[in-house]
Amino acid sequence: MIILYKGNYSQCSKCCISRKLGPRSKTKMDLYTLLLCISLLFIFLRRSSARSLPPGPINLPIIGSLHRLGSHPNQSLFELAKIYGPLMTLRLGFVTTVIASSAETAKQILQTHEQTFSDRTVPDVVASQPNPESTLAWALGDSRWRNRRRLCNTQLFTVQRLNSLQHLRHQKVEQLIEHINKQGVSVSQVNIGQVAFATALNLISTTIFSKDIADPDFSTAQEFKDLVWRIMEDSAKPNLSDYFPMLKRFDLQGLRKHIRPSYMRLHEIFDELIDKRMEARASGSSTRSGDLLDVLLDQCEENASYFSRQNIKPLILDLFIAGSDTSAITTEWAMAELLRKPEALQKTRRELIEVIGSERAVTESDVDQLPYLQAVVKETMRLHPAAPLLLPYKAKNDVKICGYTVPKNAQVLVNAWAIGRDPKFWSDPFLFCPERFLDSGLDYRGRDFEFIPFGTGRRICPGLPLAVRMVLSSLLSVYTLRQHPQQSNQKMELYIILLCISIVFLLFKPLFHRSKTLNLPPGPTGLPIIGSIHRLGAHPNQSLSELAEIHGPIMSLRLGSVTVVVLSSPDMAKKILQTHAQSFSDRPIPDAIASMPNLEASLVWGPSDDNRWRKLRGMCSTQLFSAQKLNSLQHLRYQKVEQLIEHIRKHCLSGSQVNIGQVVFATTLNLIFSTMFSMDIVDPEFSTAEEFKELVWKIVESAGKPNLSDYFPVLKRFDLQGLRKNARLPYDRMHEIFDEMIGKRMEARASDPATRNGDFLDVLLDQWEENGSVINRETIKPLIQNLFIAGSETSATTTEWAMAELLRNPEVMQKAREELMNVIGSERTVKESDMDELPYLQAVVKETLRLHPAAPLLLPYKARNDVEICGYTIPKGTHALVNIWAINRDPKYWDHPLTFCPDRFIGSKIDYKDGSYEFIPFGAGRRLCLGLPLATRMVHLMLASMILSFDWKLPQGINPQELDMQEKFGMTLKKAVPLYAIPVMR
Structure with a gap:
């Protein structure tokens, strides 16, 4: 009560x-x-006496029109102005407030009657700061205030002063980029507002103190950043004390009490910085930094009568509170509008390229020659002014405006948001259209009252020159983001990065060099900077196939700054892989793979012109993958396949479904590991993810992700997405495991020289002893790693696709089973020696490789020199991709190319080993997959054993013809939706 x-x-x-x-x-x-x-x-x-106030809505008792403000006062007042006119009155609590919502009324207040409205209505929380009378934003417009403002205009924010400090601002932008590099389009999203705010703090702190005051890593909330945020948050809250001045002493909402410690702590920090600078100046041990603090201290010495240390701190505080927030807000809005309107972003990039070129970085002095970039910032400020109602003015006396009386002490708000959207001055006012400022004399410096985002007159923002430079710096540096926090689509994430990064690249070094005009093969027109990356989509093999239908079987694209030639026919593939094999014998190395230790010893990625590489390859062909060696180790593979069958048999007993891809991947790892080390490394029950299996998965996953460093080689050192960093740890750990295995084997051989397992590791150690100049312990590990990474993923993927096609085509499954029963029967298990008598099973595997090649674009090749092909010039350094996915589905070479039909290979001489370029799932020439003999044995053995041992059916409710066969492009062409099937005992 x-x-x-x-x-x-x-x-x-x-x-x-x-x-x-x-x-x-x-x-x-x-x-x-x-x-x-x-x-x-x-x-x-x-009640107050009636006066001839401007019109306005009827006020409720006591609260007046507070209820009309809503959560968006600028918009609410805009709507009210449509009813009551461009000059209207509201009573907000006990405060009479006049709102100007047109350029004409704003001019009356800010120019015609400037003297009358030179004071501010000071919010209660702002008044709680120490020495509020010394602030530029809120102090009375007296002589001291005028002196301080003059100092800012003539000493702090002159063009000369700002130019002298621009190198510091460039450093902060570079630090921001390094921070985002660490985060990586991790794959983690970037909050543009947060990043822009932190950057603005650093830009201001370096301009004032020549040092950072906000944590450049943004990983934890640094004290200073917290203080600034807290002050801005408390200042923005609706406060009863501002609407009912007699309540100020009670501080009902506790805002003044809450904000005061933040102000005091900021002043303490400023005191510490000022003390250190004064001590350095007094000792003479430090030269002048020439920053704003030095200027302010100089003024203290020269004009002590009106400028003291106590005046410095509120001035610095003004710069941080107002400057960081407004600059960050404008930057965030600009990025949002550019992402919402890609054509505007495209024009901005084009202007930067035309004006700056590709040979140097952007500097602040270039801005005058970038009218469209300036127009983007202006249009952002028009639609989204950081202070939509400006800061409140206060009438020093009664004044007549447009026939109405604005009483003494009335609060006056100028709705810059409404003025910026007034259809009387702006065509299509709600449309983001930077072009409206091109060839326009409109500017934000206070001369044009239809566009006053910084105010005008004597109360115009004194930090305007610095603010604009900071907005431009931030706008050119913020780039790694996703549009929506719930969006996980990798393609969208990459595209957003590419769109935004196009600008920021220009802050550093050239991304690409304009080469002389070459007679390149035809291809699609690329966009500036990103080229044709946007055309790749989520399925590059399919996208490139469609482009080849337009541009021909040999075409060129620019992917970022990399020229790529794509071959999509057997004839063109033969040109690259046979006719000009020497010129295309090298590979461009993906950045994630470049983190592999001893990369030069890799048979997959090592340089083919290296004599040691050729000897290693020859040794592997004759010693590791010969028929004799593989036959000698086949008993180990039989054991692993028997374990697979036993595991599936347990599923039969329980009636549960089997994840085909998962079990065959684990089995493949065991097959390779037993062939290499005569032992298992993966749990045969597959119930837990063993460390080694996880390492392989991590490497495969990192290598399969689109990487900006591969499209923009100049960015490799930054590792923007963190893929190289993510892959490095698994690579190193895998090498440690191999080291342990090698160490144990060497100890066993040393203790008993007769100990020989005859596996691959023994062969490699024997070769080390015999040919130490060619192979050693450090080159053995990359060789082993190649087998695991390439062999396990490709073999498992092919087996899963084969099972999917068989389940989708029951008649094919039946024919394959009948062949197995006829040749092997039900009394024994499948042997590798049976394969020559199983032509239909071989045809099933071939047809699977045709429709679903594990490497649909093969691995990339690289031109070692300029090459002429079909009248076109392929320049040195060009990447070459062979789209075997497209070749395998070309109706010129295959009847009913999209149909799974193993019978097409029955009686056909086409094989993946005889150089038939219409069917090269393992590549061709000197870069032909070295592990092909082992891979084909593993796939045939696993597939035949699963078909012979069990009947298979799809989970309930799935029609074979409706089985999802979508692809997922990555390091290999995986099945997008894992294949689950139910085994039934035969």
Whole structure:
């Protein structure tokens, strides 16, 4: 119950305050509850005398028109102005407020009657800071204020001063880029507002102190950053004390109490920085930095009568609070509008390239020659002014405007948001259109009242020159983001990075060099910077196949700064892989793979012109993958396949479904490991992910992701997406495991020279002893790693696709099973020696490799010199991709190319080993897959054993013809949806 006293005001106030209001809440409902209570409390107060105020809505008792403001006062006032006109009055609590919503009325207030409105209405939380009378933003417009403002205009924010400090701002932008490099388009999203805010803090702190004051890593909330955020947050909250001035002493919402410690702590930090600078200046041990702090201290010495140390701190605080927030907001809005309107971003990039070129970085001095970039910033400020109602003005006396009386002490708001969207001055006012500022005399420096995002007159933002430079710097540096926090699509993430990064590249070094005009093969027109990356999509093999239908079987694309030639026919593939094999014998190395230790010893990626590489390859062909060696180790592979069958048999007993891809991947790892080390490394029950299996998966995953460093080689050192870093740890750990295996084997051989398992490791160690100049312990590990990474993924993927096609085509499954029963029967297991008598099974595997090649574009080749092919010039350094996926589906060479039909290989001489270029799933020439003999044995053995041992059916409810056969492009062409099947005992 609330009791109203007719006695003195203080008694009534105490009664009201002593009642149980409950916990203070930040919600709008709690604020309205307080307002209603105040309405009852002050109902007895007299109404103000009637005056000829501008028109406005009818006010409620006590609260006036507070309820009309809503959560977006700028928009609410804009709508009210449509009813009551460009100059209107509202009573907000006990405060008479006049709102100007047109250029003409704004001019009356800010120019015609500038002297009358030179003071500010100071919010209660702002008034709680130390020495508020020394601030530039809020202080009275007296002589001291004018002197300080003049100092800012002539000493702090001159072109000369800002130019002298621009190198510091460039450093901060570079630090920001390094930070985002560490984060990586990790693959983690970037909050543009947060990054822009932190950058703005650093830009301001370096301009003032020549040093950072915000944590450049942004990983933890540094104290200073927290303080600035807290002040801005508290300052933005609706405060009853501002609407009911007599309540200020009570601080009902506790905002003044909450914000005061933040102000005090910031002043302490400034004191510490000032003390250090003064000590350095006094000792003479440090030269002048020439930053704003030096200028301010110089003024303290020269003009102590009106400028002291106590005046410096509020001035610095103004710069941080106002400058960081407004610059960050404008940058975030600009990036949002550019992402929303890609054509505007495209024009901005084009202008940068035309003006700056590709030979140097952008500097602040270039901005005058970048009218479209300036127009983007202006249009952002028009649509999204950081201070939509500017800062509030206060009438020093009664004044007549447009026939109405604006009374003394009235609060005056200029709705710059409404003026910026007034259709009287702007065509299509709600449309983001930077072109409206091209060839326009409109500017934000306060001369044009239809565009005043920084205010105008004597109260125009003094830091405007610095603010604009910071916005441009931030706009050119913020780039790694996703548009929506719930969006996980990798393609969208990469495209957003590419769109934004196009600008930021220009801050550093050239991304690409304009080469002399070459007679390249035809191809699609590329966009500036990104070229044709956007055309690749989620399925590059399919996209390139469609482009080849337009541009021909040999075409060129620019992917980022890399020239790529794509071959999509057997004839063109033969040109690259046979006719000009020497010229295309090298490989461009993906950046994630470049992190592999001893990369030069890799048979897959090592340089083919290296004599040691050729000897290693010859040794592997004759010693590791010969028929004799593989036959000698086949008993080990039989054991692993028997374990696979036993594992599936357990699923039969339980009636549960089997993840085909998972079990064959684990089995493949065991097959390779037993062939290499005569032992298992993966749990045969597949119930837990063993460390080694996880390492292989991590490497495969990192290598399969699109990487900006591969499209923009100049970015490799930054590792923007963190893929090289992510792959390095698994590579190193895998080498440690190999080291342990090698160490144990060498100890066993040393203790008993007769100990020989005859596996691949023994062969490699024997070769080390015999040919130490060719192979050693450090070259053995990359060889082993190649087998695991390439062999396990490709073999498992092919087996899963084969099972999917068989389940989708039951008649083919039946024919394959009948052949197995006829040749092997049900009394014994499948042997590798049976394969020559199983032509239909071989045809099934071939048809699977045709439709679903594990490497649909093979591995990339690289031109070692300029090469002429079909009248076109392939320049040195060009990457070459052979789209075997497209070749395998070309109706010129295959009847019904999209149909799974193993019978096409029955009686056909086409094979993946005889150089038939219409069917090269393992490549061709000197770069032909070295492990092909082992891979084909593993796939045939696993597939035949699963078909012979079990009947298979799809999970309930799945029609064979409706089985999802979508592809997922990566390091290999995997099945997008894992294949689950139910085994049935035969």
